[in-house]
Amino acid sequence: MATPTRSAPGGQHGSSGKRGRSEARERLLATASALFYREGIRAVGVERILAEAPATRATFYRHFPSKEDLVLAYLRGVDAHIRADTQAAIEAAPSPADALRTIGTAVADDLARPEFRGCAFLNAANEYPDPSDPVRQVVLDHRDWYVTTLTELFAQVFGDSPRRGRPEHAARHFVMMRDGAMTAAHLDGVESVGAAFQRGVEGLLTVLH
Numbered sequence: 010m011a012t013p014t015r016s017a018p019g020g021q022h023g024s025s026g027k028r029g030r031s032e033a034r035e036r037l038l039a040t041a042s043a044l045f046y047r048e049g050i051r052a053v054g055v056e057r058i059l060a061e062a063p064a065t066r067a068t069f070y071r072h073f074p075s076k077e078d079l080v081l082a083y084l085r086g087v088d089a090h091i092r093a094d095t096q097a098a099i100e101a102a103p104s105p106a107d108a109l110r111t112i113g114t115a116v117a118d119d120l121a122r123p124e125f126r127g128c129a130f131l132n133a134a135n136e137y138p139d140p141s142d143p144v145r146q147v148v149l150d151h152r153d154w155y156v157t158t159l160t161e162l163f164a165q166v167f168g169d170s171p172r173r174g175r176p177e178h179a180a181r182h183f184v185m186m187r188d189g190a191m192t193a194a195h196l197d198g199v200e201s202v203g204a205a206f207q208r209g210v211e212g213l214l215t216v217l218h
Contacts, residue, residue, distance in 0.1 A: 034072040037062050042083045050136050084147045087129045105165035106214050113210035117203035120194040128191040156180050179213050
């Protein structure tokens, strides 16, 4: 799961002060994102982030009133990156089925990255089990969007076929397989798990269709 950050513009007139503040924020966010993903959110304290960024405590709290605000920014950044990649896959694919295959291939490719440490959202959910926690809500919002997007694609694939499955069931099945692949890749082998996941995606497209 990638953890990109995008640089914000320095401001309408591009003043050096605004550029400096933007650069400091992005540096803090990029540093924290890498640490949160690699080591866990609760395992990484503010002092560690300040030391590695580097940045002062005053700079940190000017941009992020609390660590929770930084965690939310981290997850929203991951969410934005995945949404952009998914939309690009949909727009570039010649058909909805090919879009789903591309999304599935991206998941399998993700497993093979040396820095892969599982799904950022599943990892965060494990650390924030309270359903009312703002962090947990960002996770749920992301998953709701993901399932909705897949459901729309499967609905287009199935069309009016008399043997059509229920698009929402196929979407949930896809997500279940993805969650399993993200969790098991480091245990059962990246190549084996990735191949099994892609066979499962193809099964959803062919058997159910």
